[in-house]
Amino acid sequence: MLEISNLCKTFNVGTINEVMSLQNVSLSIEDGSFVCVLGTNGSGKSTLLNAVAGTFLTDSGSIILKGKEITKWPEHKRASQIGRVFQNPFSGTAPGMSIAENLALAAKRGRKRGLGWGLTASVMSELKSKVKVLNMGLEERLETPIGKLSGGQRQALTLLMSSWLKPDLLLLDEHTAALDPKTASKVIELTERIVNQGKLTTLMVTHSMQQAVNLGDRIIMMHQGEIKYDFRGEEKKRLKVPDLLALFDELRRKDQIDPAVAELLMREYV
Amino acid sequence: MTLLIGSITIGLVLALLALGIFISFRIFDFPDITAEGSFTFGAAITASLIVAGINPVAATLMAFAGGLLAGAATGLIHTRFKINPLLSGILVMTALYSVNLHVMGKSNVPLLSQLTLFTWVEHFSIAVSGKDAITSVLGWSVPVKDLWILLFCLIMIVLFSLVLLWFFRTNIGTAMRATGDNDQMIRALGVNTNVMIVFGVAISNGFIALSGSMLAQFQGFADVQMGIGMMVWGLASVIIGEALINEKKLGLLIAGAVIGAVLFRLLVAIALRWGMNPNDLKLITATFVFLALVLPGFMNKTKKIRLVK
Numbered sequence: 001m002l003e004i005s006n007l008c009k010t011f012n013v014g015t016i017n018e019v020m021s022l023q024n025v026s027l028s029i030e031d032g033s034f035v036c037v038l039g040t041n042g043s044g045k046s047t048l049l050n051a052v053a054g055t056f057l058t059d060s061g062s063i064i065l066k067g068k069e070i071t072k073w074p075e076h077k078r079a080s081q082i083g084r085v086f087q088n089p090f091s092g093t094a095p096g097m098s099i100a101e102n103l104a105l106a107a108k109r110g111r112k113r114g115l116g117w118g119l120t121a122s123v124m125s126e127l128k129s130k131v132k133v134l135n136m137g138l139e140e141r142l143e144t145p146i147g148k149l150s151g152g153q154r155q156a157l158t159l160l161m162s163s164w165l166k167p168d169l170l171l172l173d174e175h176t177a178a179l180d181p182k183t184a185s186k187v188i189e190l191t192e193r194i195v196n197q198g199k200l201t202t203l204m205v206t207h208s209m210q211q212a213v214n215l216g217d218r219i220i221m222m223h224q225g226e227i228k229y230d231f232r233g234e235e236k237k238r239l240k241v242p243d244l245l246a247l248f249d250e251l252r253r254k255d256q257i258d259p260a261v262a263e264l265l266m267r268e269y270v
Numbered sequence: 271m272t273l274l275i276g277s278i279t280i281g282l283v284l285a286l287l288a289l290g291i292f293i294s295f296r297i298f299d300f301p302d303i304t305a306e307g308s309f310t311f312g313a314a315i316t317a318s319l320i321v322a323g324i325n326p327v328a329a330t331l332m333a334f335a336g337g338l339l340a341g342a343a344t345g346l347i348h349t350r351f352k353i354n355p356l357l358s359g360i361l362v363m364t365a366l367y368s369v370n371l372h373v374m375g376k377s378n379v380p381l382l383s384q385l386t387l388f389t390w391v392e393h394f395s396i397a398v399s400g401k402d403a404i405t406s407v408l409g410w411s412v413p414v415k416d417l418w419i420l421l422f423c424l425i426m427i428v429l430f431s432l433v434l435l436w437f438f439r440t441n442i443g444t445a446m447r448a449t450g451d452n453d454q455m456i457r458a459l460g461v462n463t464n465v466m467i468v469f470g471v472a473i474s475n476g477f478i479a480l481s482g483s484m485l486a487q488f489q490g491f492a493d494v495q496m497g498i499g500m501m502v503w504g505l506a507s508v509i510i511g512e513a514l515i516n517e518k519k520l521g522l523l524i525a526g527a528v529i530g531a532v533l534f535r536l537l538v539a540i541a542l543r544w545g546m547n548p549n550d551l552k553l554i555t556a557t558f559v560f561l562a563l564v565l566p567g568f569m570n571k572t573k574k575i576r577l578v579k
Contacts, residue, residue, distance in 0.1 A: 079460030094451035110460035
């Protein structure tokens, strides 16, 4: 389904802030699989997601989604295949527009938008029944501007919007990180339901190890722009939070050793 | 009374300007100063074409097209070359000053003896109620032709408002509003926001040029200076409208911009009548907009302080 090969991205090239966010990242995801991406801060996990979404163009490498090479496609063109939920609950919805209008926009994701009326009766009744499923009472407030809703409600609606037209790939970028624990677990529950119902191929960045352990069928751990571990199948099922913590510790220890080793080698050879 | 009717008529003509500013400033959050150039551009195009003997309707439509072009230029400079919106507008506005002089051939084109949209309305008035007919409105005697012109402008602005309202409710119009509200979101839903911005700023300037064109025909001349201060003028109208309406509904906001434009023109006419120096007009307009932008935030602050105490 998704084939990423040798993807590289360096930000701020030639300045003191040069960061190699992605270093030869290759990843292949099968149709219908739910992949959790873990990693330390600055490990490149969000960068990977944004590279697939097309927020920026990569320096080298290729991205193939459902047989189409999308490496050079602009962000809006990729949207016909990709549904997204952002970390910031404010990012996924237009605050000044009503719930109904936001959903109607999503009902046309990646399609041609013409001079047809936006909120037709059929769209209205369809979105009413879809919003009802959320069980938040929002179906009675379809005319309310989305900006008046809580972060959790907005994130739930964004999930609904990103999966309204079945996407070939669903990208979730730490979409519960900004929510309180109770709301976060509700949104995760909804995520699971939507992904399972639609059998959606999903790539989810998270820094909750518990989420990674509970959800999905594959875990990828990134560090310094590279994929360090990749667990799937039975191996992923056996994985528990302490195992993941141990792996993180190991990565960090390696980090601390590296400069010291380098110094040692310098002394040896120079 | 004649003064009052004249002011309302000009207010209605300038309501087109207010609608244009509403689109760029409120829908797209794009501070577009191209307005100052495209307002004159519209007037210049219409005046030159009318003097050249072109049909006034065609001349007015050409002004609209000219405004579209000017706006598209600003939009393209901003989206293609990543130049800040204000600077993009300043570049096009400055360039238009020369373009306008070329279009008109001189700095002022009189239209007094020419056939304009309003002469047609006058002809219509003469045909219906005779030459120099006078009627009484609230006890004042008023030339019937002025009332017809007022009605003509009113119908026109209502029509344009309805078209605009309809457009912003269509799929593409909704996507445009979302572009101004949250561009990241609407890109993720597959909309090319750059195209939307170019298109939106173009429409905005189309309306503004139309306003300039109508004003030139109403007052009987086009002048290369007539666009100066028009952006702030439009902004003042939009802000008055918002204060009156105090609602976020699209239809009401559009109506508010129109009512604001008329009201602002009336306020200015009254102030001038009371002996305000016309030279101070722009200073006072700018101060007014400044206060309107600052006061709401300031009031909230003092409210909070009072609550704390």
